[in-house]
Amino acid sequence: xxxxxxxxxxxxxxxxxxxxxxxxxxxxxxxxxxxxxxxxxxxxxxxxxxxxxxxxxxxxxxxxxxxxxxxxxxxxxxxxxxxxxxxxxxxxxxxxxxxxxxxxxxxxxxxxxxxxxxxxxxxxxxxxxxxxxxxxxxxxxxxxxxxxxxxxxxxxxxxxxxxxxxxxxxxxxxxxxxxxxxxxxxxxxxxxxxxxxxxxxxxxxxxxxxxxxxxxxxxxxxxxxxxxxxxxxxxxxxxxxxxxxxxxxxxxxxxxxxxxxxxxxxxxxxxxxxxxxxxxxxxxxxxxxxxxxxxxxxxxxxxxxxxxxxxxxxxxxxxxxxxxxxxxxxxxxxxxxxxxxxxxxxxxxxxxxxxxxxxxxxxxxxxxxxxxxxxxxxxxxxxxxxxxxxxxxxxxxxxxxxxxxxxxxxxxxxxxxxxxxxxxxxxxxxxxxxxxxxxxxxxxxxxxxxxxxxxxxxxxxxxxxxxxxxxxxxxxxxxxxxxxxxxxxxxxxxxxxxxxxxxxxxxxxxxxxxxxxxxxxxxxxxxxxxxxxxxxxxxxxxxxxxxxxxxxxxxxxxxxxxxxxxxxxxxxxxxxxxxxxxxxxxxxx
Numbered sequence: 001x002x003x004x005x006x007x008x009x010x011x012x013x014x015x016x017x018x019x020x021x022x023x024x025x026x027x028x029x030x031x032x033x034x035x036x037x038x039x040x041x042x043x044x045x046x047x048x049x050x051x052x053x054x055x056x057x058x059x060x061x062x063x064x065x066x067x068x069x070x071x072x073x074x075x076x077x078x079x080x081x082x083x084x085x086x087x088x089x090x091x092x093x094x095x096x097x098x099x100x101x102x103x104x105x106x107x108x109x110x111x112x113x114x115x116x117x118x119x120x121x122x123x124x125x126x127x128x129x130x131x132x133x134x135x136x137x138x139x140x141x142x143x144x145x146x147x148x149x150x151x152x153x154x155x156x157x158x159x160x161x162x163x164x165x166x167x168x169x170x171x172x173x174x175x176x177x178x179x180x181x182x183x184x185x186x187x188x189x190x191x192x193x194x195x196x197x198x199x200x201x202x203x204x205x206x207x208x209x210x211x212x213x214x215x216x217x218x219x220x221x222x223x224x225x226x227x228x229x230x231x232x233x234x235x236x237x238x239x240x241x242x243x244x245x246x247x248x249x250x251x252x253x254x255x256x257x258x259x260x261x262x263x264x265x266x267x268x269x270x271x272x273x274x275x276x277x278x279x280x281x282x283x284x285x286x287x288x289x290x291x292x293x294x295x296x297x298x299x300x301x302x303x304x305x306x307x308x309x310x311x312x313x314x315x316x317x318x319x320x321x322x323x324x325x326x327x328x329x330x331x332x333x334x335x336x337x338x339x340x341x342x343x344x345x346x347x348x349x350x351x352x353x354x355x356x357x358x359x360x361x362x363x364x365x366x367x368x369x370x371x372x373x374x375x376x377x378x379x380x381x382x383x384x385x386x387x388x389x390x391x392x393x394x395x396x397x398x399x400x401x402x403x404x405x406x407x408x409x410x411x412x413x414x415x416x417x418x419x420x421x422x423x424x425x426x427x428x429x430x431x432x433x434x435x436x437x438x439x440x441x442x443x444x445x446x447x448x449x450x451x452x453x454x455x456x457x458x459x460x461x462x463x464x465x466x467x468x469x470x471x472x473x474x475x476x477x478x479x480x481x482x483x484x485x486x487x488x489x490x491x492x493x494x495x496x497x498x499x500x501x502x503x504x505x506x507x508x509x510x511x512x513x514x515x516x517x518x519x520x521x522x523x524x525x526x527x528x529x530x531x532x533x534x535x536x537x538x539x540x541x542x543x544x545x546x547x548x549x550x551x552x553x554x555x556x557x558x559x560x561x562x563x564x565x566x567x568x569x570x571x572x573x574x575x576x577x578x579x580x581x582x583x584x585x586x587x588x589x
Contacts, residue, residue, distance in 0.1 A: 058114040059086040062391075063404040065379060077379045079404065086394070086405045088118050093348035094397040096297040096328030097319055101336040101364060102353025107390040108332050109134050111351060111407045112302060115330065117141060119300055120259055127255055127284075128302040129277050131264045135302075139416040144259035145458060146418040150243070150266030151426075151480030152250045152460075154279035157197075157207045160286050164201075168193040170282075177310055178274045179237045188227070189234055192216055208247040213238055241272045252283045254458070256299055263419070274308045281314045284327070288318070294326030306331035307338035316342035336364050348397035354387040361385065368395045368402050417443050417451050418460070425461045425479040428492035434477060452477070464489040468558075470580040472497070482509055490529045490576060491515045494556060498527075503585045514546055518554075520585055526550040529576075530557050543571055554589055 061084040068076040090096040098115070100108045113135065116126050120142035128135045128144075139146050156174070159167045172190040175181065181189065196215045200207040216235040220228050262280070267273045284301060301318075309315055319329055319342040333339050336352075337360065344367070352368055355361045365381035383393055383404060390409060395402045417438065424437055438448045455461045456477075462485035465475045472493050481488035491509055495516055498505045505518040505527070514526035526546045530539065546553045555573045574588055582588045 057085040059405040059407040065401040091296040095323040097347045098330045098349040099347040100332045100351040106353035126300045128261045136416040142259045147262045149264045155249045156279040164197045297328045298326040300328040302330045307333045316340045319346045350395040351392045353392045422479045425477040428478045431475045468577040523551045526553045
């Protein structure tokens, strides 16, 4: 009888013990979660000294992965409904970095906008690298300066604090990764970069992409046919990024001291965008090493489409060392595996939106589940497959179990006053045109004037006042002039006037050609505007080149400098005032 009771009572006793253990674990998990906030949410008191309705809430928590039971030493998990607010508190996490992954249209950018607003509200500065102009609506909300990457450039050759060989090695590795070059091509590239630094540095300048391409032209003159083909292949690839964006740099002190949005859509190739982002991050890294160490985050870089950077980029160094200096990263990508390994390893906050591709789904589910415990992994995988638009599973270094959160759809208009001003000024406009155009978009005259003054002080746009006693007199605005504001404004006004009198023309305005090419009858006429800043010898060389390529050359100068150019007998020289008051092109030429 004793033996019978002993064996038949053992199974119910085990079940009772398991039930008690589950209840104890649930109670401990509940108390830990609630007491960490200071007091129960039920009473509606403050959470860590911050009101429940504070601006730090970026979304709404709807479920949490919880332990259901333990049977035969195996844990069973389920998603328990929960009602709470999702707060982003970077200072309380192991490190400040965040990774956001998910398919296109799943809501990554929407969630990132909410996080950026929360960070800016806490006084943390943010720089957003925006490849598709999706964050323009944030500019007004976070008081951010807007930069067009095509004009506010990054010179990748400016690597402070390094020897020339170190600079050449860093740039070679970057170009090899972006353009997928082989080892032999990398060797030629390293030699060319090193030679460019010594050649251009002898004149006291920092090299540019254009200088590097010119170096390849020098190398090809002394190379064998096989080497010439290799050099030509590298030069052709680099020509993609031989644009103004990589010849001058935006001051990083100004960027790090405030909020900023960099619009990359003006760089029309993925290679150009990758080089720009890599150059920007290298600037941040160099600046970071000069900062004082900080226990709390003070500056974030947001990188959309981070898969373009690939593996072993400079972003890995920032991810590994940025925490000590208060520098954080927020990276977004469609595939978690495409993000640099250092980011995956050092992101305290990981957000996974909807995924459908099986291999990526398994990888993300394993990453969120925190291991290969079968039941936990299965529940996370099912939850990712069932996520709707705007919902994500979040794994937090400060939380034991992941949660499901929903983010409200953004109501950003996508219109930024700063961007619209900069875009209009790109083609040169008058003050009246600026007020009329911006008022048509719904902005008040007071806001327009304040923004124009601010952007002019920041250097985002420049102005020049015409006083030539003609219908074009007044204040003109231009964004990122290639030369001086006077030169580029007068070139744009000259083009306008020629078009108004029936002359077809285009602005060229580069070192390879004239300021304006006019088509008059069957003739191509070179039109140059001269401010008088160039020496006579330089002007003579320029005119000699123009006269070889064009039937006629027309030079426009202002009244103060007319005496400098009157002696050029082979070139027609005309005052700007006379040019802008002319009613026909034949009377000018």
